[in-house]
């Protein structure tokens with residue numbers, strides 16, 4: 034029934050403290066192949082919780098999530114198989130400090146996809162070339178700048194050839210001068226047709242790259258629409274208040 | 281002046297005689313050497329057993345801490361809770377009672393029918409004891425790794441065990457290696473109580489000499505010196521290890 038959407042979220046709830054906190058309060062959302070969905074909203078509105086529910090890093094209290102037609106919230110499903118197809122990029126990069134860049138990138142393809150070291154490294158080097166970091170292949174994460182780390186985190190996720198990439202505030206931990214280099218990589222990905230769900234405070238990116246903007250508040254999706262609808266033609270008071278603060 | 285020289289000479293001859301009596305006569309130094317060998321054997325065996333037990337208990341306890349809240353009721357949750365309970369009972373009992381009492385219970389009660397295998401019993405008793413301390417060292421190592429490392433591993437598609445093996449344990453192990461080495465050093469000294477079960481370790485070696493020569497000073501001093509040298513040697517190694525680990529932290 035949901036085969037036409039890459040991801041379909043239905044009536045998702047995430048409660049804490051026995052329902053006292055409703056981090057997600059009946060969220061429904063479809064994401065299509067090739068779409069770039071940008072999630073915005075004030076702090077505590079549930080953006081991270083929604084994004085992290087998509088690959089079940091957060092286990093929802095109720096509701097369902099279909100990924101490529103499979104209900105990944107149903108009992109007995111092997112979530113690890115599906116996570117291989119859903120890459121995730123974190124605010125704090127989360128590179129593996131004990132592994133070199135190339136090993137960070139090849140660990141999962143080798144262990145989970147059964148690729149040979151040779152093949153995995155060849156593909157990793159191609160990806161590194163795309164983000165202009167091929168010469169850093171044998172460096173360790175702590176030797177890189179924040180912007181470089183996040184570009185590595187993106188290609189590490191890409192090395193698994195995912196069908197969708199989830200970004201949770203990928204530029205929030207970066208010095209301002211490094212934000213651009215990471216956003217540029219994300220723009221390239223969007224242009225190449227990668228499906229992306231991005232939580233961000235970068236309204237410029239949302240406007241330029243987003244196919245659809247989701248505005249959340251208090252665990253709900255308040256409005257969604259094209260960047261033009263959201264940024265130029267909204268009459269929703271909450272959204273207007275939010276935009277007045279961030280723009 | 282003359283008297284003084286005489287007394288020094290007397291003292292020296294006396295010292296030489298006691299030395300010969302305690303260590304050279306009847307090849308008594310062999311008693312110390314044999315004891316030293318057993319001390320090493322027990323310490324090494326107990327360390328290995330302790331690390332094995334400690335890793336298992338640490339994995340059970342940290343898996344429980346990290347996953348139990350998100351688990352659905354079912355056999356998996358029941359089994360994990362069960363093993364977690366056993367693990368924490370083990371930690372409470374072992375860390376709440378003296379090692380000498382544990383050793384004597386092992387020797388005189390649990391393994392009484394196999395009493396002639398003293399070394400093996402000592403290895404088991406000290407290994408079980410050490411495992412409790414190693415478990416807490418390793419658990420703190422695992423818990424000290426940022427949760428983002430877990431999430432990064434899981435988001436790539438690794439299951440819980442793979443994330444531990446490929447991502448968490450290598451980092452945790454590096455962090456706790458000095459503490460584990462210190463545990464080994466503590467164990468070297470701790471095994472000295474195994475003379476209570478008549479095991480011929482280093483301390484017992486000194487004891488045997490004392491009971492045969494009726495001189496306490498020299499054999500006990502020798503035993504103390506040997507422990508000191510060994511402990512200083514391994515402490516030095518740990519310091520070097522710590523320095524290397526710090527340098528390799530890029």
Ligand SMILES: Nc1ncnc2c1ncn2[C@@H]1O[C@H](COP(=O)(O)OP(=O)(O)OP(=O)(O)O)[C@@H](O)[C@H]1O
Pocket residue numbers: 049050054055056074075076077078079080081082083
């Ligand atoms: N483990 C938790 N226990 C209790 N409440 C939580 C927990 N995690 C999140 N929450 C609550 O859920 C709500 C949504 O949090 P979430 O992190 O999704 O917000 P967010 O939109 O990502 O905010 P930010 O922009 O600050 O990152 C918040 O009110 C938060 O306090």
Ligand SMILES: [Mg+2]
Pocket residue numbers: 080081082
């Ligand atoms: Mg957030």
